[in-house]
Amino acid sequence: MSARSRLFRVNLGAELRTLRERAEMSTRTVATRLGTSPAWVSRTETGARYPTPEEVAALCDLYGATGEMHDLLTAKAESNDGTTINLPSHDQFADQLANIMLLETEARRVTTCEIALVPGLLQTAEYARQMISTVNRPQSEIERRVATRIGRQAVLSRPNGPELRFLIDEFVLRRRIGGVRTMRGQLQKIMADSECPNVRVRVIPASAGAHPGLDGTFAIYEFAALETYVYLENRKGGIFVTDGNATQQYVESRDALWEAALGENESVELIDALVEGLIDD
Template sequence: MARTPKGRALGAALRRAREDRGWKMREFAAAIGRDPGVLSRWETGERTPKPEQVAQILTALGINGERYEEIVALAYGTEAPLWVATSLPEQRQQLAAYIDYEQKAKTVTDVNPLLVPGLLQTKGYMQAMMSSGGIAPGEVVTRVAIRMSRREVLTRPNPLQLLALVGEAVLHQAIGSRDVMVEQFRHLLDMCRYPNIDLRIIPYDGGWSPALESQFSLIEPENAIPVVHVEIRDSGIFLHDEDAVAAYRRAAEMVLRVALSPKDSMRRIERAIERWENSG
């Protein structure tokens, strides 16, 4: 049975719960009368335990209350073609799954018509965006720290291959002060020089493309099924169904056809920097 985003999130939650209690894999498997190989496959998301099996594990670990309910809820619908996260706890579980996919991905195609993609954002841009979104100051600090740490996938040995298809509107939309914008676009130019980063601007005169419909990320891990993540207000959607992923891959190819070349994209960003430096 193939791994799914929700199945991987469930496995990661079970692993964290076990490790938080200080149990080694084999010791805990013996304590609950389970084969350690089976338990390992549950924790990696390669196999999915039944809800009653999840309940047994959590009870043995002494997990109760909200955390118990959140983890058990993940055991339902793990093989559904999509995973919609609407509650805050499930959004956090989904973010953890997204980061796990991102860390293990070989390539990511990020189509973003209105914002700089998360992996290419500066700290100032992140803070301005999140603060304007009504997020509590303490939560902003936490989210910025998480997003900053995620950028390591672009500069580590054997880095992630990123194709970022960014709408030209991003170069005009003010997120924070003029200095924040200039810093952000200079950062984009710096990142464009990495061989594993291909940034293309989707021009205003490019006509219709799927980029006008929504932002989405196509994540292709090394040894797992590819997935698509679509982020909307107050919720996120993971899709892993083969037909759905294929549809989004075709959409990304359509966007790429209307996007500028890397060289022309850099020129467009350079002009944006000049415009912001001379504004105000």
């Protein structure tokens, strides 16, 4: 197993285990149905062995996973080099989130560049609820997603957690999502989170004009022993890229933006001024 795809191979096994548990099948039952051994099933789920696309398809069929889920997992099994993995968006499973959380757990440093919204790790529950509600979903699904997003924020204070860097365009902070009260709470949370020892927040000022981040939001995951991952998200889903030439371009953009942005103290001063400028209706 190559270093660059190890994380996704482990995650694929975790997804297969989740499907098995939802189907209420034991490893022994699966082994009997497929003519293999319980150890084969366990090793597949822990990432000790990497299944072929045909094996993943057989497991999906057994577990009743069809459509996009079936196609996604078999496509992951085909991504042997791990250089690019496409993740379609779908309300019935949280594959993107599962991979992101896995990377956040393993990374040495995470840098998020946002030009549209407050980064998820810094969002308040109300801000997150406003954004998640822009898509027509049942209220129970909205609340589940909000709770999951807030739960991810434990990484902000986790002992020996990654260094978390956030580059936020000034216009993100000026966009009043949910009204004055919601936005005031959101800006105050960013200032509070910036005090965590492993968190660094820099604002890209409006005066910066055109900058590399305007091409789109991206997140960079850097590791001690693995190659760098870049995550790109869009309306239809997301893409993880680990090809060295491609990721280097994003690293260079990140470095340029980090220098062009306001320093941490100046950024907090700007956010504080924006809070003071919010007047209740």
